[in-house]
Amino acid sequence: MDTPAAQKKPAPRQSNAMLRQAGLILGAIIVIALLIWGIKYFLYARTHASTDDAKVDASSVAVTSKIAERVNRIYVDTDQRVHRGQLLIQLDDRDERSKLEQANAAVTAQRAQAAASQANVALTQETVAAQSLEGLGGVTQAQSGVSNAQSGASAALGEADVAGAGVAQAQSAVPAAQEALMKARADLARTESLVGTGDLPRQQLDAARAAAAAAAAQYNESLAGVSAARDKLAAAQAQASGAAAGIGGARGALQSAHGKYLEASSPSRIAASQAQASAALANVASLQAQLQFAKDQLAETRIVAPVDGSIGEKNAEVGQTVAPGTTLLTIIPAQNIFITANFKETQIGDMRPGQPVDISIDAYKGVPFHGHVIAINPASQSTYSLIPPQNASGNFIKVTQRIPVKISVDDARPDMPLRPGMSVETSVKVK
Secondary structure (H helix, E strand, C coil): CCCHHHHHCHHHHHHHHHHHHHHHHHHHHHHHHHHHHHHHHHHHHHHEEEEEEEEEEECCEEEECCCCEEEEEECCCCCCEECCCCEEEEECCHHHHHHHHHHHHHHHHHHHHHHHHHHHHHHHHHHHHHHHHHHHHHHHHHHHHHHHHHHHHHHHHHHHHHHHHHHHHHHHHHHHHHHHHHHHHHHHHHHHHHHHHCCCCHHHHHHHHHHHHHHHHHHHHHHHHHHHHHHHHHHHHHHHHHHHHHHHHHHHHHHHHHHHHHHHCCHHHHHHHHHHHHHHHHHHHHHHHHHHHHHHHHHCCEEECCCCEEEEEECCCCCCEECCCCEEEEEEECCCEEEEEEEECCCCCCCCCCCEEEEEEHHHCCCEEEEEEEEECCCCHHHHCCCCCCCCCCCCCCCCCEEEEEEEECCCECCECCCCCCEEEEEEECC
8 A cells, every 4th residue: 555655756757847848848939039030130131231330410500600799698598499590699789780870871872972963964965965056056157157258258359349440440531631631731821822912812711721620620530530449449458358357257266166066066975974973873883782781790790590409509608709600509400310320331332322221229229210311421431530541551450441321210209309419220221
């Protein structure tokens, strides 16, 4: 008959068998799980290029001043969210406002001068037209004066010729009168002698005396006619000389009138006034450019945010005088966040822009992100260093180079902000 102790001995062996069986099952499950994971990892690794040399990146914006001026007020601080167009810093603008007022006054004055120059062009055109018309009338009048003087000279010469003919005619009558006077005197002497002898009556002596007196009168009259004809000739010759001088004067007046007409109708007067008006307008344009520059300078005293984002660094203080180009603030943009992954040069042979990327961010463990390749840098990372490597010269140790690849984040989440500098792991599907 079996004792109770004998009946209990098979129990431990049965328990160990069950444990071994459970261990085998568990081991088989683990092996199968590892095999499945290994196969999946192998398949994933065959089609993906991965690296943990990656970080969140962004095109940070350096806010600078374009003018040298003193900081009057700062409206933001580090880590503060800002929007595009938001006023960040106000610089002292008193000098800029004064320059703007001066430029505005200069433009106003120059515009008035340009308007006066334009009005002067119109006035010059009207004056030239009136003076040209007046000068043309003077030329016409002078030409008429020349014609009148020439006509008068012709008439005076004709009168001189007539007077010359009258002198000749008067002179031709003198010999006959003289001969008649001599004959009358001879007859008188003979009559006186015959009357004295009593051969003739005394009445004939009176008739001879009358005839002698008439002949003398006729002779004196012919001499007077010659003198009068000579005087008339001298007067006609003087008038002809005066008429000839009048022709010279009339021609001089014509030349003077023509000169005045040419001067009055000269196009250079209008051209000169138009040139002055053009110069005045050009000065207006130049001063308007200076006015716009003054406006721009005044606008530059207001430094606004160029993009939406957050203030990452502040390098300005109230009262500080800043120089052009000095970085006052650094803005990390809210958009355009990307990842820069440095892949080995042996990994990018099949990598192309547009390929999908699996992203894991250290700050958000277990949260998958997705993206795609934007661009592959045309040079290795070390190429941009101060002393780039010389892989093909002398004795060197071959080092696999890293090529920066720019990757977008397609499913960024507002509750999980991506901050530049965060560590990232990326896997690009290359096959």
